[in-house]
Amino acid sequence: MLREAGQDCHPCLRPNAEGYAPQFARSQARFPLQAPESSMAKRGNSVIGIDLGKRAYKAVLLNKKSETRYALTSFASHEVPEEVTTADEVAQHVKQLLKDLGGSTKSCALAVSEPGSLLRIIEQPSTPPELLRNALRYNGLSMLNQDCKDFVLDVASISNNGTAGARAASGEGAVAVQVQAPATTQTRYLVGGLLRSRVKEISEAMAKTRLSVELMQLAQVCSFNAFEVAYPEVHQKEAFLLLDLGHLQSTVLIGCNGELTLTRAFDYGGKHFTQALTADGALDANAAHLMIQEGDPGMADICRNTLSRLCTEVRNSMGFFEGQHETSIHRLYVSGGLSRAEMILQTLSDELGLPCEIWDPLENCEVALPAAKRKNLQQEFVSLNVACGAAFEYLRT
Numbered sequence: 592m593l594r595e596a597g598q599d600c601h602p603c604l605r606p607n608a609e610g611y612a613p614q615f616a617r618s619q620a621r622f623p624l625q626a627p628e629s630s631m632a633k634r635g636n637s638v639i640g641i642d643l644g645k646r647a648y649k650a651v652l653l654n655k656k657s658e659t660r661y662a663l664t665s666f667a668s669h670e671v672p673e674e675v676t677t678a679d680e681v682a683q684h685v686k687q688l689l690k691d692l693g694g695s696t697k698s699c700a701l702a703v704s705e706p707g708s709l710l711r712i713i714e715q716p717s718t719p720p721e722l723l724r725n726a727l728r729y730n731g732l733s734m735l736n737q738d739c740k741d742f743v744l745d746v747a748s749i750s751n752n753g754t755a756g757a758r759a760a761s762g763e764g765a766v767a768v769q770v771q772a773p774a775t776t777q778t779r780y781l782v783g784g785l786l787r788s789r790v791k792e793i794s795e796a797m798a799k800t801r802l803s804v805e806l807m808q809l810a811q812v813c814s815f816n817a818f819e820v821a822y823p824e825v826h827q828k829e830a831f832l833l834l835d836l837g838h839l840q841s842t843v844l845i846g847c848n849g850e851l852t853l854t855r856a857f858d859y860g861g862k863h864f865t866q867a868l869t870a871d872g873a874l875d876a877n878a879a880h881l882m883i884q885e886g887d888p889g890m891a892d893i894c895r896n897t898l899s900r901l902c903t904e905v906r907n908s909m910g911f912f913e914g915q916h917e918t919s920i921h922r923l924y925v926s927g928g929l930s931r932a933e934m935i936l937q938t939l940s941d942e943l944g945l946p947c948e949i950w951d952p953l954e955n956c957e958v959a960l961p962a963a964k965r966k967n968l969q970q971e972f973v974s975l976n977v978a979c980g981a982a983f984e985y986l987r988t
Contacts (some may be wrong), residue, residue, distance in 0.1 A: 601733075609623040616778045630988060634698070634986070636654055636698055637652070638698045638699065638982050639651070639701065639982070640653060640700050640813075640978040640982025641685070641688070641700070641701050641823075641978055641981065642704060642813070642986070643793065643958045644671075645686060645839050646702045646837075646838035646862075647670045647928075647974070648668070648671055649669075650668075650688050650691075651665070651667065651979055652693075653976055653983070656804035658734070661959065663957070664694065664958060666978075667691035667695055668686040668958075669684060678792050679796070680796075682794065682799035682800055684800075684955045686841075688801055688848065688923060689801070690982055694890075695735065697803045698802075698805050698807040700979060701804055701808070702807075702813040702977045702978065704837060704977065706787060706840050706858070708784065708809050709735070709739070709742060709744075710782070710809055711779070711782045711856050712782070712852070713735070713776060714779050714780075715780060716776070716778070717776065723746050724744050727739050728744060736964065742786060743785050743786075744782065746781065746782050747781045747783075748778055749780065749851055750779040781812075781820075781851060783808075783920075785809065785825065791865065794807075796809065808984065810835075810837075813976075813978075813979075813980030814842075814980055815851055817979045818846075818924065819950040820952070820987075821953070821955055822950065822954060823955075826849055828848065830845070830918045830920050831847075831920065831926050832904075832905070832909065832912075832924065834905060836927030836928065836929040836930055837861065838860045838861045839858065839862055840857060840858070840897050843856075843904070843908045845909075851912065853912050857904045860940050861927075861929050863917065864897055865879070867987065880942050891934060891938070893936055898942065901939075902942040906943060920945070921945065921946075922947075922948065923940075923943065925939065925946070925948065926973055926974070927973065936948070951972050951973075952972065952979035967979075
């Protein structure tokens with residue numbers, strides 16, 4: 592489905608009579624790294640959303656009840672070793688995840704958690720998306736301070752001169768005229784990218800499963816979209832910060848009045864937290880996390896010390912946003928496995944001086960699960976934001 596390195600860098604590829612044609616992103620902060628098989632294919636009302644994380648693969652099975660109503664009918668989580676690097680290994684772990692998930696749905700929306708991915712917000716004169724992609728590919732060092740030749744890229748317009756809302760692809764003719772004119776208006780673009788080798792590996796792995804991959808997206812974009820579905824009032828009317836605590840890295844996404852305004856990633860996650868708790872293996876990891884859950888005073892000090900770096904990064908992100916927008920953030924929404932521990936949430940709240948709370952990506956979804964699985968969901972929902980966001984994107988477009 593994906594072209595080999597050296598061909599068109601546009602990631603939204605789908606076969607047509609001429610081979611492959613790009614599909615432009617039309618929705619704010621929503622662009623696929625891989626598009627549906629056919630532009631005319633009717634989407635089903637059921638989809639599996641999968642988050643290929645670095646410590647665990649997560650999946651949700653969602654059904655669309657109406658244009659604004661969704662139902663969760665199953666979910667699963669499967670731990671994977673960090674050293675999963677080949678397509679065969681990825682495929683085997685995905686198959687185990689699907690076995691745990693159950694169901695017969697074949698349509699799949701995929702999200703990739705990858706420290707080496709690229710996600711930036713840039714301002715440029717209004718430019719047709721395919722021209723901007725090519726410019727980024729060949730001039731990444733000057734435009735992004737990063738060489739992008741080995742990346743599969745996509746771009747989406749997320750505002751124009753400070754106004755929220757994406758420009759539809761059908762307006763490219765008008766955009767081209769604006770670029771040629773001496774206009775000074777700037778459009779904000781979200782630029783996403785994943786190494787071409789990683790896209791190829793995942794594509795090969797998924798071809799070994801029973802699934803039909805309809806979309807491939809970056810995890811950060813999926814998380815932002817899931818929040819929009821779960822908390823539409825906050826998303827549209829407030830300034831908010833999403834802190835996702837991953838295994839190898841954590842990400843900050845700041846939105847304001849429905850628009851993504853800042854994205855940052857830094858190398859601190861569950862792996863670093865566990866290393867600090869266990870003194871690099873001197874203490875059993877399970878015992879250390881149990882002590883955290885029980886509120887051990889000694890662990891509280893270690894927790895505060897190791898989270899100080901994370902808090903500094905979050906504080907700097909907030910300060911930059913508030914200085915640029917003259918708008919204050921009053922609450923942080925936290926996701927990821929570490930957010931299950933009350934001690935961690937309390938430490939973040941104390942250090943940042945703001946309420947920090949977990950958020951539920953299924954807040955506006957029906958939960959159609961057996962009693963036993965419903966109980967497990969109470970522990971797992973904090974890690975399902977990315978998988979839910981991928982599934983929502985498929986069902987909404």
